[in-house]
Amino acid sequence: MTFTVLITRQIPEEGVKMLRNVCQSVEINPHDRPLTYDELLKSAKGRDAILTMLSDRIDARLMLEAANLKIVANYAVGYDNIDVRAATAKGVVVTNTPGVLTDSTADMAWALLFSVTRRIVEGDKLTRAGKFAGWAPMMLLGGDLMGKTLGIIGAGRIGSAMAMRSRGWCMKVLYTTQNRRNGVLEEMLGARRVDLETLLRESDFISLHTPLSEKTRHLIGAKELSLMKRTAYLINTGRGAVIDEEALVHALRNKGIKGAGLDVYEEEPKLKPGLAELDNVVLAPHLGSATVETRTKMSLMAAENIIAVLHKKKPPNCVNTEVFT
Ligand code: GLV
Ligand code: GLV
DSSP, rough: OOOOOEEEEOOHHHHHHHHHOOOOOOEESSSSSOOOHHHHHHHHOSSSSEEOTTTSOOOHHHHSSSSOOOOOEESSSTTBBHHHHHHTTTTTEOOOOOOHHHHHHHHHHHHHHHHHHTTHHHHHHHTTTTOOOSOOOTTTOOOOTTTTTTEESSHHHHHHHHHHGGGGGGEEEEOOOSSSHHHHHHHOOEEEEEHEEEEEHHHHHHEEEOOOOOOTSSOHHHHHHSSOTTTTTEOOOOEEEEEEHHHHHHHHHHSSSEEESSSOTTTBBBTTTGGGGGEEEEOOOTTTTHHHHHHHHHHHHHHHHHHHTTOOOOOOTBGGGGGGG
């Protein structure tokens, strides 16, 4: 059998090597940028497998034109960039990379929480600009974490890892989840499952970890932001469109909330007008899983998924298991 694979962006070598050992042709996007949709269509044609990024739109048309396609292996835990229903209808397996990026993404959420709460980016800018004129009693005062309330929206793997890290600051934890109640968080942290409104009203820090779906698009809009405490902070390391970004700009500008830490945006890589001008928000360029260790594991995981499917086996991280029934 000859297998042909397309990798839509340069990724760590480890997974690429695994694929080269099994596949006759492994083509990697040579550019230091995502493929355009037309380039993606063209390059996907004739491939047995594509290893895709969250910035690639994988839709029904692409899966129709790439008639040999057996698997789309997303290099991400989220897979809202893929039309999974169309994939299932065509018998194309879709896989993701859960678990290996849980800790790095939870770390990123905390990094953003600290940065915005202790005004690190503002302080860095001031210091570099030569404006640090010595210690000052009222300079860049932030907020404390100890004993505050952390609200986790979406207490899955990453949300739980975020919550577990709050033990260092003896935080009270509230959470919402679309799934069953989170027994581990309840037992280990005394966490309470509440409705969204209660979580918004009572939390000092709110961290978003829900996948993006039609149900969660703009889950946090003007009304939800208005329910938050004026002293509260919002952190998002999930998907940008879970927040109505325009409403967030408005709330940050009018001090409806204290601040925000964002790793993801509604229309990446574009930012909503006004967002970048605000001092009370820290903006990271989608770095949640961006550690050497995690990205290496993601490349191996995506390769394992592809190799399993090419060998007609069930891959370890299938998101549309219906294709096998
Ligand atoms: C990154 O955002 C991912 O879904 O892995
Ligand atoms: C993602 O892995 C999640 O379940 O939070």
